[in-house]
Amino acid sequence: MSQSLKRLIRLVGPQKRRLIASCALSVIGTAMGLVPFILIYLAIIELMEPVVNEAYIWKLIIGGIAAILLKFVTMALSGSLSHIAAYNILYDLRIRLAEKLGTLSQGYFNTRNTGEVKSTMNDHVEKIELFIAHQLPDVTAAAMVPIFTAIFLFIVNWRMALATMAVIPVAFLVLGMSYRGLGTMLEKYYKSIEKLNSTVIEYTQGMAVIKAFNQTVDSFARYRNSMEEYRDFLWKWSIQSVPYWTLFMVLITANVLVILPAGVWLYNAGSLSMADFILFFMLGLGLCEPLVKLTTHGEQFAEVVEAEKRINGILTEKPLSEPERAKAPSGFSTGLLNVHFGYNETEVLHDVTFSVPQNTVTALVGTSGAGKTTIARLIPRFWDVRKGEITIGDCNIKELPTTELSSLTAFVFQDVFLFNETIYENIRMGKKGVGEGEVIAAARMAHCHEFIESLPNGYQTIAGERGAKLSGGERQRISIARAILKDAPIIILDEATAFVDPENEDLIQDAIGKLSAGKTLIIIAHRLSTITEADQIVVLDEGKIVEKGTHQELLKAGNMYRRMWEAHMRAQDWKFET
Incomplete structure (x- = not known):
């Protein structure tokens, strides 16, 4: 916890002055809330005199009103400053x-569920906001005011002060018992929240499949089970903590049971005035509120610490390495040399070596799981290889800054991802700072200008989450327009026409031709008829290169590629028979 606290303090560093001012104002405001009790005490003393000084009484009344007004002003200023600091x-x-996530390898995201990252980016960061905007000033006041009150009470009458404080250590002992195992419980709580978030995201994104297979909330097991686990966990936690919390609340307010008999005894003994008796009675009850607030924030602070650990987990995650001295490639040929790669402990590429000369077309083919997509995603360095090297020009890609490497490659994915933004912005993200004319020109080349113009708001139409408002072919053409606008020298196509209809495929093939003109092109394709003109075809099987050459050379060799080609041709003649 101490390390988390240090990191939290460093986190607030740039806003330190605002937060110090906020805490100071919070202490003053909370202290002003006790002033009326003290003024009532002074008024009682005056009223018990034989001759009452009315002017003095009125001054006390005005002072009480001023204290209340000052409390509202200082607390409002404190809240404003803390919230400004928190939001910054x-x-x-x-x-x-967000910047850190952009430096991590794709493997980081493959080993974590969406709910975990979403919880950290949203829920856990919000916990930090609660700590800074609310807890920090409130805890400071809740800690300082009881101390000042206790000192004042000891000055007035030390015996009654002891009586007022007698039950407080017992109450906090009980509270401490409830905190046993809190760290473990909070860790389980956050894991259950992350699992719940992931399941909710999966449930909403998979709604079409759920409906198609007649699933419901009750029968969709993963959704139901995660909800039940979360409910059962909270119920168990409540059963464990509620008795301790209830006993604490009873004890913290039970000081009146000590104040009354102690006060009566001291008053009868002549050691306590009636005014002092009333003062202790009022302040004794008034002491409860900041103490309860302090304990409430203490439990919330434990949640903040756990949230900070998860945030720090991302911020300290090892990023893809950046070169100490950046190099510039002499050309845009690409090559893999003795590359080995695996996911976790399973190696999926074994000693892969081939080169892609500049301004040529290389196709990667093979059965599903052969390693085609893995190779394609290693070139822009979505992951780092375990062994061997990947080069662009005469440079190992690790010698290129990741931003520079990204600018050299354009990727058209099989599963197109569009952001829930305008179509214009989805295309323009390929190259920031370009004008409307360049965006439209790229859209025309990708054969998507016509359908975009037919939409209600044209280029300003919102694509929907993951491009849900567009068809598969439309999304694919927009992704090609994005790649055309980027104008990178190396183009990687990951089965870009795998799931489109014949009409869209013809348009997309034409768009790809315009995209790849004068570029180094790497294609992953299942439809072998689309890559017969490739300069080089690399055939993969179980993570190894089994043969490579041109279409004609591989057919003559009579090995795996020929068998794949014959199967492809048979599939072309297949028809549904009734």
Whole structure:
């Protein structure tokens, strides 16, 4: 916890002055809330005199009103300053997290569920906001005011002060018992939240499949089970903590049971005035509120610490390495030399070596799981290889800054991802700073200008989440327009026409031709008829290269590629028989 606290303090560093001012104002505001009790005490003393000074009483009344007004002013200023500081810190923190995620390998995201990352980016960061905007000033006041009150009470009458404080250590002992195992429980709580978030995301994104196979909320087991696990966990946690919390609340307010008999005894003994008796009675009850607030924030702070650990887990994750001295490639040929790669402990590429000369077309073919997509995603360095090297020009890609490497490659995925933004912005993300004319020109080349113009808002139409408002062929053409606009020298196509209809395939093939003109092109294809003109075909099987050459050379060799070609031709003649 101490390390988390240090990191939290460093986190608030840039907003330190605002937060110090906020905490100071919170202490003043909370202290002002006790002033009326003290003024009532002074008024009682005056009222018990034989001759009452009315002017003095009125001054006390005005002082009480002023204290209440000052409390509202200081607390409002404290809240404003803490919230301004919190929102600035949250903005910086979310930017840091987003930038950090951009430096991590794709493997990081493959080993974590969506709900885990979403919880960290949203829910856990919000916990930090609660700590800064609310807990920090409140806890400071809740800790300082009881101390000042206790000192004041000891000055007035040390015996009654002891009586007022007598039950507080017992109450906090009980509370401490409830905190046993809190760290473990919070870890389980956050894991259950992350699992729940992932299941909810999966459930909503998979709604079409759920409906198609007649699933419901009750019969969709993963959704139901995660909900039940979350409910059962919270129920178990409540059963464990509620008795301790209830006993704490009873004890923290039970000081009146000690104040009354102690006060009566001291009053009868002549050691306590009636005014002092009333003062202790009022402040004794008033002491409960900041203590309860302090304990409430203490439990919330434990949640903040656990949230900070998860945030720090991302911020300290090892990124893809950057070169100490950046190099510039002499050309745009691409090559793999003795490459080995695996996911976790399973190696999926074994000693892969081939080269792609500049401005040529190389196709990767093979059965599903042969390693085609893995190779394609290693070239832009979505992962780092375990052994061997990948080059662009005469440079190992690890010698290129990741931003530079990204600018050299354009990727058209099989499963196109469009952001829930305008179509214009989805295309323009290929190259920031370009004008409308360049975006439209790229759309025309990709054969998507016509259908975009037919949409209600044209280029300003929102694509929907993951491009849900568009057809598969439309999404694919927009992704090609994005790649055309980027104008990278190396193009990677991952089965870009695998799931489109014949009409769209013809348009997409034409768009790909325009995209790849004068570029180094790497194609992953299942439809072998689309890559017969490739300069080189690399055939993969179980993570190894089994043969390579041109279409005609591989047919003459009579090995795996020929068998794949014959199967492909038979499939072309297949028809549904009734």
